[in-house]
Amino acid sequence: MASPVTPRSQDFPRWYQDVITQAELADNGPVRGTMVIRPWGYAIWERIQAEIDRRIKEAGAENAYFPLFIPESYLTREAEHVEGFSPELAVVTHGGGRQLDEPVVVRPTSETVINSFIAKWVHSYRDLPMLVNQWANVVRWELRPRLFLRTSEFLWQEGHTAHVSEEDARLYALRILREVYQSTMEDVLSVPILLGHKTRRERFAGAIRTWTCEGMMGDGKALQMGTSHELGQNFARAFGIQFTSEAGTQEYAWQTSWGVSTRLVGALIMAHGDDAGLRLPPALAPVEVVVVLIRDEEATRAAAQQLVSELAAASRRVRLDDRVATSFGRRSVEWELKGVPVRLEVGPRDLAEGQVTLVRRDIQEKRTVALAGAVTESVAALAAVQSGLLAEALQAREERTFSASGGDEAVEAVEAGGFALLPWDALGEEGETRLAGSGLTVRCLRRPDGTLAEADDESGLIAVVAKAY
């Protein structure tokens, strides 16, 4: 039987599509660029969401909900913001069977509406910081959609905050970057990321600075997995977010906004997937352990059910696969495609020896373990998969990261996929433009030691250059 997915090394985009189909993650929607997220894919998203949401709340922000429709006039209030988003707006011109007096825009992001309300709610420095987050769908009309990576409609979280000082705003943007985003991506998704700030060219429309989390995918391309922006006072001025300071003066607030989307599911697929399909870190797996009943006999069924209840009692997400009408081989392949981290196979042959077979999805290691110790072994294997995936991704990134002295060298180094590190001082914005001609972008700027720069014009910064999704 041929493999259900195209080998990853043969055709990465095709492989990506195959995994999404075979693992039943998503389908294309009926309108170009739209996506149907299937139950298995949505369950993964729900787990990502839960992890992000918990951290956002720990960082002090509260959830709220703002409308999908935005008056077109709001968008135009901040010059760079409109300019940045105009090409991808979906605009509603008719409603209730009549042409609307003012067209409404389907939100591409909610800075404008949310800030118009923050302006209403903030009066005094005592009202600050104001920390608001919303979980929502947004629409950015896409000409070249890819499931999870670029769709015209996607799901995300967008945080919007207002602070008394530039420093407070900056610290909060960085706190979200590290304590919410980096933490979730590395500890939960098991995807190592590079933190840095974007160049002017790659900055969010309307921001004074954009911080980013950049991950490397299995083909060596970069994926922007999350961003946190310092908005300065741009939106505060546009929407009149003013407050009375401690000294009694009227001041404009300093703001941030930050978001991650269903793109993270795409990151997960591309960072960890292999020729057998998806590989899920246990923290996100809708099913952590699947107990496969090989043959339905009294003893095997009793043992399998016992394992299921013990794993459930140990708070593991577990499922019994007793579809014995379907061949064992098929069922194994299905769970591998779906990325379930640990599989316990219960059959009469092992059971006669008081054993079951434990399979780790990440390294496809198969070994027999004592029935009595199977739960403990499974829990240990889950921990090993969680950290193993991160270590593997980190090693892959290191193997594909090269130092370069100039643009040409970078192009050469990154041709087959990977990150090139080169001095930003030497490259500069003209160099960045030239790289764009070769399909390369500066993913982020960072200090040689990997820490985050204080200022854009700090000397000695390193540009991370790569092809990107």
Next chain:
RNA sequence: CGGGGAGUGGCGCAGCGGUAGCGCACCUGCUUUGGGAGCAGGAGGUCGGGGGUUCGAAUCCCCCCUCCCCGACCA
């Protein structure tokens, strides 16, 4: 939005003027079950949509739509 390719049962494809077929999946039965099971039977298609040419169109012509690949914009 430019350049290239393709739309035929759920999926992958063949057929390229004479009235639609194959593989996989699906349904039923029996035999199977330790890595995508076997046999037998069965169901499923206004051939992307519209218009034209023709005695006759999946097949030829025109228009539209969608999808995939490559380039400019993006979470």
